[in-house]
Amino acid sequence: MKQNETLLNIRLNGEQIELSDLHIDDMGDDHISTSVDTPMREDAFVKTDDEKVVEIEAHFRSIMEILGLDLTDDSLKGTPRRVAKMYVKEIFQGLNPANKPAIALFENKYKYNEMLVEKNISFYSNCEHHFVPIIGKAHVAYISNGKVIGLSKLNRLVEYFAKRPQVQERLTMQIGKELQKDLGTEDVAIVIDAKHLCVASRGVEDDTSSTITAFYGGKFKEDKVKEEFLKYLELKTEF
Numbered sequence: 272m273k274q275n276e277t278l279l280n281i282r283l284n285g286e287q288i289e290l291s292d293l294h295i296d297d298m299g300d301d302h303i304s305t306s307v308d309t310p311m312r313e314d315a316f317v318k319t320d321d322e323k324v325v326e327i328e329a330h331f332r333s334i335m336e337i338l339g340l341d342l343t344d345d346s347l348k349g350t351p352r353r354v355a356k357m358y359v360k361e362i363f364q365g366l367n368p369a370n371k372p373a374i375a376l377f378e379n380k381y382k383y384n385e386m387l388v389e390k391n392i393s394f395y396s397n398c399e400h401h402f403v404p405i406i407g408k409a410h411v412a413y414i415s416n417g418k419v420i421g422l423s424k425l426n427r428l429v430e431y432f433a434k435r436p437q438v439q440e441r442l443t444m445q446i447g448k449e450l451q452k453d454l455g456t457e458d459v460a461i462v463i464d465a466k467h468l469c470v471a472s473r474g475v476e477d478d479t480s481s482t483i484t485a486f487y488g489g490k491f492k493e494d495k496v497k498e499e500f501l502k503y504l505e506l507k508t509e510f
């Protein structure tokens with residue numbers, strides 16, 4: 272364990288702690304609830320998107336130059352600008368609450384009060400520890416409390432929270448909690464199965480593993496309801 276000792280100091284609940292002291296068993300509910308929000312600075316949106324692109328472009332150019340790349344090469348010339356635009360306007364656009372999808376709810380006219388499951392929602396995110404892709408599928412379920420949500424909004428919500436530097440646990444919880452808020456019910460479940468390229472393409476270079484995380488609220492905490500949901504995920508459908 273020596274090599275893992277005190278990699279860095281972090282602040283948790285206002286207390287300075289060493290990372291080596293952080294054991295998953297000790298994290299507890301308190302940590303989970305305080306870390307569900309993406310850690311952002313207060314001035315995160317003082318700069319406009321275009322100002323951010325200009326600054327990131329300059330910094331990314333420096334990174335490439337330090338790596339020894341020849342930025343006069345036609346193929347590389349445009350890369351700093353491309354990366355900067357991609358960060359701000361595409362893959363990290365979900366950091367900005369202004370980009371949150373508007374959620375329209377409808378009355379549940381047909382009184383459908385069974386579980387609704389939308390499975391295999393593909394998403395692309397990026398690991399906040401290495402800034403390389405997380406590729407996954409999200410399975411989202413809820414039991415209507417009188418209101419229903421447009422199906423495409425479930426995709427949009429997954430996409431919004433995926434487009435941030437993420438950890439899979441937080442992504443799962445952010446989608447679950449947001450859906451609970453929007454639908455006005457605790458009865459929401461999320462399962463995410465994802466591949467982390469920081470595990471596959473570097474580090475331990477494990478190309479076959481995937482990571483599963485789950486969020487169960489309200490009735491989904493009951494074994495029967497949870498089992499029904501998980502059964503639906505196993506159904507193989509051909510279209």
Ligand SMILES: [Zn+2]
Pocket residue numbers: 398399400401402467469470
């Ligand atoms: Zn990573």
